[in-house]
Amino acid sequence: GQNIDQPTEMTATEGAIVQINCTYQTSGFNGLFWYQQHAGEAPTFLSYNVLDGLEEKGRFSSFLSRSKGYSYLLLKELQMKDSASYLCAGGSSNDYKLSFGAGTTVTVRA
Amino acid sequence: EAQVTQNPRYLITVTGKKLTVTCSQNMNHEYMSWYRQDPGLGLRQIYYSMNVEVTDKGDVPEGYKVSRKEKRNFPLILESPSPNQTSLYFCASSPGGYHGYTFGSGTRLTVV
Numbered sequence: 001g002q003n004i005d006q007p008t009e010m011t012a013t014e015g016a017i018v019q020i021n022c023t024y025q026t027s028g029f030n031g032l033f034w035y036q037q038h039a040g041e042a043p044t045f046l047s048y049n050v051l052d053g054l055e056e057k058g059r060f061s062s063f064l065s066r067s068k069g070y071s072y073l074l075l076k077e078l079q080m081k082d083s084a085s086y087l088c089a090g091g092s093s094n095d096y097k098l099s100f101g102a103g104t105t106v107t108v109r110a
Numbered sequence: 111e112a113q114v115t116q117n118p119r120y121l122i123t124v125t126g127k128k129l130t131v132t133c134s135q136n137m138n139h140e141y142m143s144w145y146r147q148d149p150g151l152g153l154r155q156i157y158y159s160m161n162v163e164v165t166d167k168g169d170v171p172e173g174y175k176v177s178r179k180e181k182r183n184f185p186l187i188l189e190s191p192s193p194n195q196t197s198l199y200f201c202a203s204s205p206g207g208y209h210g211y212t213f214g215s216g217t218r219l220t221v222v
Contacts, residue, residue, distance in 0.1 A: 004152075033210055042200060043153070045210030087153065095207050096141050096160055097168065102152035 004101035006088050011107045018075045020104045022088035026069045031095050034062050034073045035087040037103065043087055046073070075106070083108045112137045116201045116214035123191055123221055131186045131217050133201030141204045142184040143168070143211060144176065146197040153200070159184055191221045 005023045012018040024032070031050040035043040049055055049064035049071060061074040075082055085103040092099070116133045123129055135142065143158040145168075155168030159178040173195055175187040184203075188195060198218050202211035 031208065035210070042213035042215055045212070048208040048210055050208065089153075096143075096158050096204075097166075098143070098153075098155060098211070099169065100145075100153040100155075102150060 004088055004090055004099055006086075006101040006104045008102070009105045009107070011109060012078055014078055014080060014108055014110050016078050018078060018106060020073045020075070020086050020088075020106070022071045022073070022101060024069050024071070024088070024090045024099075024101075026066065028092045029066070029069070029090050031091040032062075032064050032071045033089040033091060033095075033098065034060075034071075035089065035100075037085045037087060039084070046086075078108045080108050080110070082106065112212070114201055114203050114212055114214035116199075116217055118217060119215065120218050121220070123219070125192055125221060126190050129188050129191060129219075131188075131199060131201075131219070133184045133186065133214060134182050135184075135203040135212070136182065137203060137205070137212070138181065139203035139205050139212075140181075141206055141211075142178065143202045143204075144174070144184070144186045145200045145202065146170065146195075147200060147216075148197050156186070156199075191219075193221050195219065196221050 034046040037043040047062040054063045059076045087103045088101040089098045114135045144156040145153045157176040159165045201214040204211040
Protein backbone atom coordinates (compact mmCIF):
# COMPACT_ATOMS: atom_id res chain seq x y z
CA GLY A 1 0.00 0.00 0.00
CA GLN A 2 0.90 3.64 -0.19
CA ASN A 3 0.03 4.77 3.37
CA ILE A 4 -2.75 7.17 2.49
CA ASP A 5 -3.68 9.49 5.36
CA GLN A 6 -6.83 11.56 5.67
CA PRO A 7 -8.83 12.92 8.63
CA THR A 8 -11.44 10.63 10.13
CA GLU A 9 -14.33 13.07 10.46
CA MET A 10 -15.36 16.60 9.50
CA THR A 11 -18.52 18.56 10.16
CA ALA A 12 -19.77 21.59 8.26
CA THR A 13 -22.90 23.67 7.79
CA GLU A 14 -25.18 23.58 4.78
CA GLY A 15 -24.01 26.11 2.19
CA ALA A 16 -20.45 26.23 3.53
CA ILE A 17 -17.16 24.95 2.07
CA VAL A 18 -15.17 21.98 3.35
CA GLN A 19 -11.65 20.90 2.38
CA ILE A 20 -10.59 17.29 2.91
CA ASN A 21 -6.83 16.79 2.92
CA CYS A 22 -5.01 13.65 1.88
CA THR A 23 -1.31 12.81 2.09
CA TYR A 24 0.45 9.82 0.57
CA GLN A 25 3.85 8.30 -0.04
CA THR A 26 5.16 9.40 -3.43
CA SER A 27 7.16 6.23 -4.20
CA GLY A 28 5.48 4.32 -7.04
CA PHE A 29 2.65 6.81 -7.24
CA ASN A 30 0.90 7.53 -10.53
CA GLY A 31 -2.47 9.29 -10.08
CA LEU A 32 -4.79 10.35 -7.25
CA PHE A 33 -8.49 9.47 -7.09
CA TRP A 34 -11.35 10.70 -4.93
CA TYR A 35 -14.49 8.64 -4.35
CA GLN A 36 -17.73 9.35 -2.49
CA GLN A 37 -19.45 6.62 -0.50
CA HIS A 38 -22.86 7.03 1.13
CA ALA A 39 -23.62 4.78 4.08
CA GLY A 40 -24.53 1.27 2.94
CA GLU A 41 -23.70 1.97 -0.69
CA ALA A 42 -20.85 1.39 -3.11
CA PRO A 43 -18.17 4.05 -3.69
CA THR A 44 -18.69 6.29 -6.71
CA PHE A 45 -15.90 7.97 -8.66
CA LEU A 46 -15.56 11.75 -8.18
CA SER A 47 -12.25 12.89 -9.62
CA TYR A 48 -8.78 12.00 -10.84
CA ASN A 49 -5.58 14.05 -10.76
CA VAL A 50 -2.34 13.00 -12.41
CA LEU A 51 -0.78 16.45 -12.97
CA ASP A 52 -0.17 19.15 -10.37
CA GLY A 53 -2.93 21.66 -9.99
CA LEU A 54 -6.64 22.07 -9.51
CA GLU A 55 -9.36 20.17 -11.36
CA GLU A 56 -12.87 21.62 -11.05
CA LYS A 57 -16.11 19.72 -11.56
CA GLY A 58 -19.12 21.76 -10.56
CA ARG A 59 -19.28 22.08 -6.77
CA PHE A 60 -16.36 19.67 -6.32
CA SER A 61 -12.69 20.46 -6.99
CA SER A 62 -9.60 18.36 -6.43
CA PHE A 63 -5.99 19.51 -6.09
CA LEU A 64 -2.72 17.62 -6.38
CA SER A 65 0.89 18.41 -5.52
CA ARG A 66 3.04 15.48 -6.61
CA SER A 67 6.25 16.79 -5.05
CA LYS A 68 4.60 17.20 -1.64
CA GLY A 69 2.54 13.98 -1.76
CA TYR A 70 -0.56 16.03 -1.01
CA SER A 71 -4.07 16.32 -2.36
CA TYR A 72 -7.32 17.87 -1.24
CA LEU A 73 -10.97 17.64 -2.21
CA LEU A 74 -12.93 20.87 -1.94
CA LEU A 75 -16.70 20.69 -1.58
CA LYS A 76 -18.48 24.01 -2.12
CA GLU A 77 -22.08 25.10 -1.41
CA LEU A 78 -22.57 22.07 0.79
CA GLN A 79 -25.89 20.27 0.61
CA MET A 80 -27.37 17.74 3.03
CA LYS A 81 -26.93 15.01 0.39
CA ASP A 82 -23.15 15.59 0.54
CA SER A 83 -23.08 13.87 3.95
CA ALA A 84 -20.99 10.80 3.11
CA SER A 85 -17.57 9.25 3.41
CA TYR A 86 -14.91 10.61 1.01
CA LEU A 87 -12.15 8.25 0.03
CA CYS A 88 -8.73 9.25 -1.22
CA ALA A 89 -6.90 6.61 -3.30
CA GLY A 90 -3.41 6.55 -4.78
CA GLY A 91 -2.87 4.69 -8.02
CA SER A 92 0.23 2.75 -9.05
CA SER A 93 1.05 0.32 -11.87
CA ASN A 94 -0.67 2.67 -14.32
CA ASP A 95 -3.53 3.07 -11.85
CA TYR A 96 -4.70 -0.56 -12.01
CA LYS A 97 -3.64 -0.92 -8.40
CA LEU A 98 -5.30 1.43 -5.93
CA SER A 99 -4.49 2.03 -2.28
CA PHE A 100 -7.28 3.72 -0.36
CA GLY A 101 -7.22 5.83 2.74
CA ALA A 102 -9.63 4.92 5.56
CA GLY A 103 -12.02 7.66 4.43
CA THR A 104 -13.26 10.96 5.85
CA THR A 105 -16.85 11.06 7.08
CA VAL A 106 -18.36 14.45 6.32
CA THR A 107 -21.52 15.43 8.17
CA VAL A 108 -23.48 18.40 6.83
CA ARG A 109 -25.70 20.15 9.40
CA ALA A 110 -28.63 22.41 8.65
CA GLU B 111 -27.74 -0.14 -18.02
CA ALA B 112 -23.95 -0.09 -17.54
CA GLN B 113 -23.17 -1.87 -14.30
CA VAL B 114 -21.09 -4.24 -12.25
CA THR B 115 -23.17 -7.07 -10.82
CA GLN B 116 -22.00 -9.18 -7.93
CA ASN B 117 -23.78 -12.03 -6.20
CA PRO B 118 -24.82 -12.83 -3.61
CA ARG B 119 -25.51 -9.57 -1.73
CA TYR B 120 -25.44 -11.32 1.63
CA LEU B 121 -23.86 -14.62 2.62
CA ILE B 122 -23.43 -16.40 5.94
CA THR B 123 -21.23 -19.49 5.84
CA VAL B 124 -19.22 -21.75 8.12
CA THR B 125 -15.46 -21.96 8.50
CA GLY B 126 -13.82 -24.10 5.84
CA LYS B 127 -16.72 -24.34 3.41
CA LYS B 128 -15.56 -23.22 -0.04
CA LEU B 129 -17.49 -20.36 -1.60
CA THR B 130 -17.45 -18.22 -4.73
CA VAL B 131 -18.66 -14.65 -5.10
CA THR B 132 -19.47 -13.87 -8.71
CA CYS B 133 -18.79 -10.57 -10.49
CA SER B 134 -19.82 -9.56 -13.98
CA GLN B 135 -19.57 -6.27 -15.89
CA ASN B 136 -21.32 -5.29 -19.13
CA MET B 137 -19.11 -2.31 -20.09
CA ASN B 138 -16.34 -4.23 -21.89
CA HIS B 139 -13.83 -2.92 -19.34
CA GLU B 140 -10.27 -4.21 -19.45
CA TYR B 141 -9.56 -3.90 -15.74
CA MET B 142 -11.33 -5.57 -12.85
CA SER B 143 -10.57 -5.70 -9.16
CA TRP B 144 -11.75 -7.06 -5.81
CA TYR B 145 -11.70 -5.07 -2.57
CA ARG B 146 -12.67 -5.75 0.99
CA GLN B 147 -13.86 -2.98 3.30
CA ASP B 148 -13.50 -3.14 7.07
CA PRO B 149 -14.27 -0.43 9.65
CA GLY B 150 -11.28 1.80 10.30
CA LEU B 151 -9.22 0.14 7.57
CA GLY B 152 -10.95 1.42 4.48
CA LEU B 153 -10.93 -0.40 1.16
CA ARG B 154 -8.10 -2.83 0.61
CA GLN B 155 -7.36 -4.38 -2.76
CA ILE B 156 -7.34 -8.18 -2.83
CA TYR B 157 -6.60 -8.96 -6.50
CA TYR B 158 -6.79 -7.10 -9.77
CA SER B 159 -6.84 -8.11 -13.41
CA MET B 160 -5.56 -6.19 -16.43
CA ASN B 161 -7.14 -8.48 -19.02
CA VAL B 162 -8.24 -12.06 -19.68
CA GLU B 163 -5.87 -14.53 -18.00
CA VAL B 164 -3.81 -11.66 -16.49
CA THR B 165 -4.17 -11.18 -12.73
CA ASP B 166 -1.99 -9.84 -9.94
CA LYS B 167 -2.04 -9.62 -6.17
CA GLY B 168 -3.24 -6.54 -4.35
CA ASP B 169 -2.42 -5.70 -0.75
CA VAL B 170 -4.33 -8.53 1.00
CA PRO B 171 -4.43 -11.62 -1.31
CA GLU B 172 -3.92 -14.32 1.33
CA GLY B 173 -6.82 -16.76 1.51
CA TYR B 174 -8.34 -15.68 -1.80
CA LYS B 175 -8.18 -16.84 -5.41
CA VAL B 176 -9.44 -15.24 -8.61
CA SER B 177 -9.72 -16.15 -12.26
CA ARG B 178 -10.35 -14.16 -15.44
CA LYS B 179 -11.33 -16.64 -18.14
CA GLU B 180 -13.67 -14.17 -19.85
CA LYS B 181 -13.47 -10.40 -20.04
CA ARG B 182 -16.79 -9.80 -18.34
CA ASN B 183 -16.41 -12.15 -15.34
CA PHE B 184 -14.05 -12.03 -12.37
CA PRO B 185 -15.11 -14.43 -9.59
CA LEU B 186 -13.60 -14.34 -6.10
CA ILE B 187 -12.98 -17.75 -4.54
CA LEU B 188 -12.46 -18.50 -0.87
CA GLU B 189 -11.19 -22.09 -0.72
CA SER B 190 -11.36 -22.37 3.07
CA PRO B 191 -13.04 -19.31 4.60
CA SER B 192 -12.09 -18.21 8.11
CA PRO B 193 -13.81 -15.75 10.49
CA ASN B 194 -11.20 -13.06 9.73
CA GLN B 195 -12.56 -12.97 6.19
CA THR B 196 -15.87 -11.64 7.48
CA SER B 197 -16.12 -8.35 5.61
CA LEU B 198 -17.89 -6.28 2.97
CA TYR B 199 -16.56 -7.16 -0.49
CA PHE B 200 -16.70 -5.01 -3.59
CA CYS B 201 -15.98 -5.91 -7.18
CA ALA B 202 -15.06 -3.08 -9.55
CA SER B 203 -14.20 -2.55 -13.19
CA SER B 204 -12.52 0.21 -15.19
CA PRO B 205 -11.63 1.04 -18.79
CA GLY B 206 -8.32 2.25 -17.37
CA GLY B 207 -6.49 5.28 -16.09
CA TYR B 208 -8.36 8.44 -15.32
CA HIS B 209 -11.82 6.89 -15.71
CA GLY B 210 -11.66 5.34 -12.26
CA TYR B 211 -13.36 2.16 -11.17
CA THR B 212 -17.11 1.47 -11.22
CA PHE B 213 -18.08 -0.56 -8.16
CA GLY B 214 -20.67 -3.28 -7.70
CA SER B 215 -23.24 -3.07 -4.88
CA GLY B 216 -21.18 -5.17 -2.49
CA THR B 217 -21.37 -8.60 -0.85
CA ARG B 218 -21.58 -8.78 2.93
CA LEU B 219 -19.92 -12.03 3.97
CA THR B 220 -20.07 -13.49 7.47
CA VAL B 221 -17.96 -16.54 8.32
CA VAL B 222 -18.91 -18.27 11.58
